[in-house]
Amino acid sequence: MRWLIAVLVVSSGCKSSACGLQVSKKAAKSDPIEHLSNYAGPSFSELMDIEVDGDVVWFCSGVIGLNAYDASNPNKMTILDRISFSAGDDFYPRCQHLAVAGNKVYATNRGDTIQPDSFIAVIDASNPGKLVELDTLVSEDNYEGITTAGDLLYVAAHEDGLIALNRHTLKEVGRLKEGLTNPWQVRIDGDRAYVADGDAGLTVVDISDPAAMVAMTTVETGGTAKDLELWGEAVYVAVGSAGLAVVDTANHTLVTVRDTPGSALGVARGKGVDAVYVSDWNDVRVYDVSERLDPVLVGHEPVLLHADLDSRTLGIGAGPGDVFYSGNWTALGSYRYHSDRSAPDLDLSPGQVFLSRTDGGESTRALVTVTNSGGENLAISGANAHGHDLAVELQSTTLKPGKSSTFAVTFSPERSRPLEGWINVHSNDADEPNKCIPVLANQDGLGVGDKILDATFFDLEGEPYNTRDLEGKVVLLAYFATF
Amino acid sequence: MVLGVASEGTDTIYEFIEQTGITFPVVFDENRIRTSTNFPSYISPFPRQIATDRKGKIIYVASEHSAGDLEAALLGAL
Numbered sequence: 070m071r072w073l074i075a076v077l078v079v080s081s082g083c084k085s086s087a088c089g090l091q092v093s094k095k096a097a098k099s100d101p102i103e104h105l106s107n108y109a110g111p112s113f114s115e116l117m118d119i120e121v122d123g124d125v126v127w128f129c130s131g132v133i134g135l136n137a138y139d140a141s142n143p144n145k146m147t148i149l150d151r152i153s154f155s156a157g158d159d160f161y162p163r164c165q166h167l168a169v170a171g172n173k174v175y176a177t178n179r180g181d182t183i184q185p186d187s188f189i190a191v192i193d194a195s196n197p198g199k200l201v202e203l204d205t206l207v208s209e210d211n212y213e214g215i216t217t218a219g220d221l222l223y224v225a226a227h228e229d230g231l232i233a234l235n236r237h238t239l240k241e242v243g244r245l246k247e248g249l250t251n252p253w254q255v256r257i258d259g260d261r262a263y264v265a266d267g268d269a270g271l272t273v274v275d276i277s278d279p280a281a282m283v284a285m286t287t288v289e290t291g292g293t294a295k296d297l298e299l300w301g302e303a304v305y306v307a308v309g310s311a312g313l314a315v316v317d318t319a320n321h322t323l324v325t326v327r328d329t330p331g332s333a334l335g336v337a338r339g340k341g342v343d344a345v346y347v348s349d350w351n352d353v354r355v356y357d358v359s360e361r362l363d364p365v366l367v368g369h370e371p372v373l374l375h376a377d378l379d380s381r382t383l384g385i386g387a388g389p390g391d392v393f394y395s396g397n398w399t400a401l402g403s404y405r406y407h408s409d410r411s412a413p414d415l416d417l418s419p420g421q422v423f424l425s426r427t428d429g430g431e432s433t434r435a436l437v438t439v440t441n442s443g444g445e446n447l448a449i450s451g452a453n454a455h456g457h458d459l460a461v462e463l464q465s466t467t468l469k470p471g472k473s474s475t476f477a478v479t480f481s482p483e484r485s486r487p488l489e490g491w492i493n494v495h496s497n498d499a500d501e502p503n504k505c506i507p508v509l510a511n512q513d514g515l516g517v518g519d520k521i522l523d524a525t526f527f528d529l530e531g532e533p534y535n536t537r538d539l540e541g542k543v544v545l546l547a548y549f550a551t552f
Numbered sequence: 553m554v555l556g557v558a559s560e561g562t563d564t565i566y567e568f569i570e571q572t573g574i575t576f577p578v579v580f581d582e583n584r585i586r587t588s589t590n591f592p593s594y595i596s597p598f599p600r601q602i603a604t605d606r607k608g609k610i611i612y613v614a615s616e617h618s619a620g621d622l623e624a625a626l627l628g629a630l
Contacts, residue, residue: 179571182564211571227571251573267573310619330620351618419621423613438624515589516613521604522588526555526579529562534555534579540608543629545622546585548557548600551568 100499101410101444102355102370105392105403108138108146116396118166118335119386125149125197126394127174128384128401129164135176135190137197143392143403152200154178156188156207166254169194170217173203175236177212177224181551187212189224189239206239214254214265214296221279223262225252231264233279245274248284253295256304258318261285263304265294270323271306271316286321290314298338298345303361305345307333313347313354315362324362329354330418334383341390344406348385351420353395354442355406366471368414368443370404371501372397413470414443415498417506422478422492424510425518429484433510433518436475439494441468449496456490458482459508463494480510487511557581589613605629 115131124141134153138146153162154176163184167176172195180187189212191204210232214225222236230246251267260277270290275283292311297304299318306314312329313336316322331350338345338358345364347354352371356364372380372395380397387393391406418438427433441447447470452463463476480488488510493503515522521544525535536544554576558565565578589602603612603625612625 182560228573251571310623328620330618332619418618418624420618421614515585515602515610517610519610521602521608521610522583522585524583524585526557526581526583528577528579529565532577534577536604536608539553539604541606542553543606543626544604545554545626546557546581546602546604547554548559548581548602550558550599551560551564 097412097499099410099412099445101367101407101412102353102500103405103407104370104500105144105405106146107396108148108401108403110138110146110148111151112399113151114399116381116398116401117164117384119337119384119394119401120167120169121340121386121388121394122169122194123389125194126386126388126401127167127169127194128386128394129167129176131163131165132161134162134164135167135174135192135200137194137200138401139197140388140392140394140403143388143394143405146401146403149197150200152192152202154188154190154205155202156190156205157186158184164190165212166214168215168217168222170236173236175215175217175222177215179211179213179227189215189222189234191236191239204239206234213252216255216257218257218276223255223257223276225255225264227251227253231255231262231274231282233276233282243278243280243282245282245284248272248274248287250287254297256297256299258299263297263299263318265297265306267295268293270294270308271297271304271314273321288316288321288323290316290323291326292333295333296335298336300338300345300358301361303358305336305338305358305364307336307347309333313345313356313364315364317362325364327356327364327366330416331382335385335395337385337387337393339391339393339406340387342406342408344391344393344408346385346387346393346395346406348382348395350382351380353382353385353393353404357408365444366442367406368412368499369416372402411444412499413441413445413447413468413497415447415449415494415496415501415504416440416442417494417504419506421506422508423517424478424480424488424508426511426516427480427482427485427518429482429486432479432481434477434479436477437492437506438473438475439463439468440473441470443499444470446470447496447498449494452476452492452494454478454490454492454508456480456488456508457486459488459490459492461492478508480508482511485511487513555579603629 113130117129137149210229250269262274266272292308296307335348
């Protein structure tokens with residue numbers, strides 16, 4: 070409650086400088102990434118996969134189902150229709166991935182705690198303003214990514230492998246498990262299927278006979294391969310926390326990996342511009358791929374819900390020309406990539422600063438890294454700290470593209486008390502000239518600097534793990550949910 | 553050492569492990585350490601990461617996910 074009250078005071082009293090809700094400002098004329106609009110229509114959450122077919126943007130919502138938006142004017146999208154599926158739960162219809170082929174949309178759900186049915190739904194998309202479900206296949210297989218090739222559907226199905234089905238009858242044509250580890254997504258090029266194969270990397274499959282598919286080779290990419298796009302001699306693979314991997318299709322070798330600060334989970338290729346777009350959990354990143362095997366970061370666009378929450382940017386889709394679509398958990402946005410522009414682009418890490426606990430009379434300090442992710446020199450003019458006894462040490466400096474530097478944030482209270490402050494970094498960043506990040510210290514509850522509680526955890530087999538017994542090791546407790 | 557901390561049923565977790573191929577142990581937080589951390593109640597409980605150094609001191613606490621920040625914290629402690 071104390072936190073919530075503090076946030077309300079900050080938001081209402083200092084809108085121009087509080088972190089609060091981060092909304093992309095109108096782009097400077099030099100900004101290569103222009104945020105066109107956010108759709109403000111019927112609510113949804115869990116924005117998942119996005120595909121664009123002409124003027125229609127299709128996307129999966131994990132809570133609402135399949136959505137169709139009219140994007141004939143990307144500056145002003147309007148909803149055409151939405152549909153939940155006959156399979157699964159009425160309360161959480163679910164939709165994870167989709168593929169568009171002709172007048173049909175194929176949507177998948179893998180099944181989880183909230184909605185246990187794994188299924189493929191077939192939707193009549195001949196009239197996107199009136200969506201009709203034609204067929205559904207419910208299965209024990211864990212359906213994930215999906216794509217079409219002629220009369221066939223190819224589905225990446227985790228431990229159930231790569232499955233080929235007739236897309237008109239939904240009858241299985243073939244299945245491959247050997248040589249695959251954990252398929253998340255698949256793309257087809259002729260008689261080759263390229264599979265984003267989880268921790269294994271990129272697996273290439275011979276599908277010349279879909280009834281007898283054969284894994285040819287696996288290219289280790291690092292990270293966890295979740296999504297991919299094919300473009301000429303390149304395969305672009307979103308590999309989670311490892312970033313964006315590029316594989317050469319001529320010899321199936323890893324060419325390079327572009328590290329990203331977030332978690333690269335989606336990738337899309339431009340349809341009228343030499344660009345690859347990546348959804349990176351907290352932002353979207355645009356790469357110039359004029360040289361297909363050498364992506365050059367052009368910039369990033371934050372897609373934040375609030376400064377103290379991450380945005381969960383998962384889906385990304387390329388529209389006609391230089392437009393692309395992405396969003397956060399609850400909003401779909403449209404963007405334009407201006408390939409003729411170049412600008413500096415400020416990146417701050419961490420995105421929120423948690424300082425170690427301190428008693429009165431002592432200082433606590435953290436380092437923040439500032440990186441120029443853009444194509445022009447970033448001129449940093451300084452920074453301001455907002456919060457009693459909070460100071461920031463950042464001199465004016467210029468960072469060339471790709472370069473980083475660090476600065477310190479220090480809290481020196483005379484007496485022990487909590488801090489809920491923020492800092493603004495001032496620069497010539499094209500759309501965030503006063504970038505803000507929250508700074509917190511001495512909050513109630515466990516935080517940085519505190520000793521972890523003496524506690525015992527039990528695993529699935531009843532094996533105990535005690536926090537005191539684990540001393541001597543660096544330990545990460547990663548809380549997660551499967552839905 | 554990585555411990556995945558779950559709160560769902562064991563059948564669901566077994567299926568998730570098979571689905572994703574994770575190899576680190578998955579445990580359950582009966583001690584409610586997650587709710588002891590200094591996050592406001594409106595912050596989603598999942599995901600959340602708590603990292604400790606070799607002396608058991610918390611070096612990183614985060615809601616949501618920031619791969620770069622987490623990596624930097626862990627590398628600093630190793």
